[in-house]
Amino acid sequence: MRDAGPAGSHVLRRAIGGRRRQVAAASLLAVGHQGSEAMVPVVIGVVIDDAVATGASGALLRWLLVLAALFFVLSTCYRTSARIAEQAGEQAAHQLRLDLGARVLDPRGGADKGRLPGELTAVATGDAKRVGGVVGVLPYFVSAVAGLIVSAVxxxxxxxxxxxLVLVGIPPLMWLGHRISRPLERRSEDEQERAAHASGVAADLVAGLRVLKGIGAESAAVARYRRTSRDSLAAALRAAGSRAWHDGAILALTGIFIAAIGLVGAHLAMRGTISVGELVAAVGLAQFLLGPFQLLTYVNGEFAQGRASAGRIAEVLGSPAAVGDSGTGGAAGARRVDAAGGATVGRLRLHGVAQGALRGVDFDVAAGSLVGVVARDPAAAEDLLRCLGRERDPEAGTVELDGTPLTALGPDVVRQSILVAHHDADLFERSLLDNVRAGTSVGADAVGEAMGAAAADEVAAALPDGVDSVFTERGRSLSGGQRQRVALARAFAADRPVLVLHDPTTAVDTVTESRIAARLREFRRGRTTLLVTTSPALLAVTDRVVVLDGGVVVAEGRHPDLVAANESYRSAVLA
Known part of the structure; x- marks a missing residue:
């Protein structure tokens, strides 16, 4: 379990501060509501002493009008305050979701380290809502304190x-309430963590449902989720029990306190120290005090859960970046396009790169060339892709683009020049055309050329609405090969000076793969392309192939030469 710490408090303060005007307005109106409600028993006591006891009908009518005005004010203030407070809470939660989204999408990465996608979703939904709830209930806390002060006066x-008695008794009650809320805060944090983990596991299993069915692992997946769900349920029950104990303890303490006020008031009335009307007012105020104390109980519980959620949000927002940010545009942006419109950048150089499974990789890629990379270890391929896309900075060595180390460029600048298209690229729940454009302003001609080069035009022809056909979630309405072709067309349409493709045709039939290989070379002519693959069809159209084994470069050459002379290469590519 992680401690919310000062970072969580900062998240709460920022959420409240961002809505301070709304919170202040709602608090002022809520104070008007509680103050007016506290005055109701006082006015009733005055009615008894000034009108009922004396039989003065004029005084009775006058005080009844005062009571009606009080009820109008308190009801109006309550409705308006509740509406403003609810709006402030929702807006605060929305802002937190925006902040979390910006952090997750930050080019420097790191927010998803050690977290399943479902966990991040749970933080952005449930935890953000709970912190927003704190903002929404803050005016109730202010109004409850104001009600206690008005009652005391x-x-x-x-x-x-x-x-x-009221003034002396309130501070200890509030201190006890804070102490009693500590277990609730701890158990709420545990509940939220386990619920987020369960959401992450569920999303993970749903994403791989087709694979699980294919290998007959449904029972193992169900067992895994059942264990996770039971842990989450147990944590939720512990938190609910803690909330019940917290609320019950606070209500018991306030009940004893209110009974004490009633007894002291009755004793004073019996001694003649206060009048009958004042006794009625005192008893009414004692009953009224139950409302502010219940509000404080509710707010205290919300704060306890909100602090736990704020801590979890702070952990995501404060996640260390996976790569540094130099804050410079470097040379890449200035030299991307020549006067004729052709790319002039794209020379890659890896020198002594060590990261994960890479142990010291050295090779050059000339600008405008088409180079294949064969990695016998899939982990080495993944680490190479992360370094080229600057998702990770190498532990040792450098990756250079046109002589400039990538670490000297901001991640967003690197990705304007280098596009790494991963093997497991997802599609969006949009049309085929929207997926290829991917939110950019790519023209129709460029889209058509990209789709033709990736054989995605054949996918469009097979769909009922052509390029306007809308995919289901993650493109599951398509076959694996169709998804790969659409993803490849998207990578082509982006038209980056350097394109790194990882196994782009593993689910495509051999005939289509050969067509893609032939079109790829022509489509990317004059721009740098790196193919990280073991596909013979793709490697056959490259200028040269770099072979990685044991985390280092063990061979380089043209594909036919390596097939003829290198047995290790043959086994990796032709097996």
Whole structure:
């Protein structure tokens, strides 16, 4: 379990501060509501003493009008305050979701390290809502305190001992309430963590449902989720039990306190120290005090859960970046396009790169060339892709683009020049055309050329609405080969000076793969392309192939030469 710490407090303060005007307005109106409600028993006491006891009908009518005005004010203030407070809470939660989204999408990465996608979703939904809930209930806390103060002042005017009893008794009750909320905060944090983990596991299993069915692993997947769900349920029950104990303990303490006020008031009335009307007012105020104390109980519980959620949000927002940010545009942006419109950048150089499974990789890629990379270890291929896309900075060595180390360029600048298209690229729940454009302003001609080069035009022809056909979630309405062709067309349409493709045709039939290989070379002519693959059809159209084994470069050459002379290469590519 992680401690919310000062970072969580900072998230809460920022959420409240961002909506301070709304919170202040809602608090002011809520104070008007509680103050007016506290005055109701006082006015009733005055009615008894000034009108009922004396039989003065004029005084009775006058005080009844005062009561009606009080009820109008308190009801209007409550409705308006609740509406503003709810709006402030929702807007605060929305802002937190925007902040979390910006952090997750930050080019420097790192927010998803050690977290399943479902966990991040749970933080951005459930935890953000709970912190927004704190903002929404803050005016109720202010109004409850104001109600207690108004009651204490009114009781002081009726009887100094009664007023002092309230003033002296409130601080210890609030301190006890804070202490009692500590277990609730701890158990709420545990509940939220386990619920987020369960959401992450569920999303993970749903994403791989087709694979699980294919290998007959449904029972193992169900067992895994059942264990996770039971852990989450147990944590939720512990948190619910803690909330019940917290609320019950606070109500018991406030009940004892209110009973004490009633007993002292009755004793004073029996001694003749206060009048009958003042006794009625005192008893009414004692009953009224139950409302502010219940509000404080509710707010205290919300704060306890909100602090736990704020801590989890702070952990995501404060996640260390996977790569540094130099904050410079470097040379890449300035030299991307020549006067004729052709790319002039694209020379890659890896020198002594060590990262994960890479142990010291050295090779050059000339600008405008088509180079294949064969990695016998899939982990080495993944680490190479992360370094080229600057998702990770190498532990040792450098990756250079046109002589400039990638670490000297901001991640967003690197990705304007280098596009790494991963093997497991997802599609969006949009049309085929939208997926290829991917939110950019790529023209129709460029889209058509990209789709033709990736054989995605054949996918469009097979769909009922052509390029306007809308995919289901993650493109599951398509076959694996169709998804790969659409993803490849998207990578082509982006038209980056350097394109790194990882196994782009593993699910495509051999005939289509050969067509893609032939079109790829022509489509990317004059721009740098790196193919990280073991596909013979793709490697056959490259200028040269770099072979990685054991984390280092063990061979380089043209594909036919390596097939003829290198047995290790043959086994990796032709097996």
């Amino acid at each position: 009114a009781l002081l005017r009726i009887s100094v001992p009664l007023g002092l």
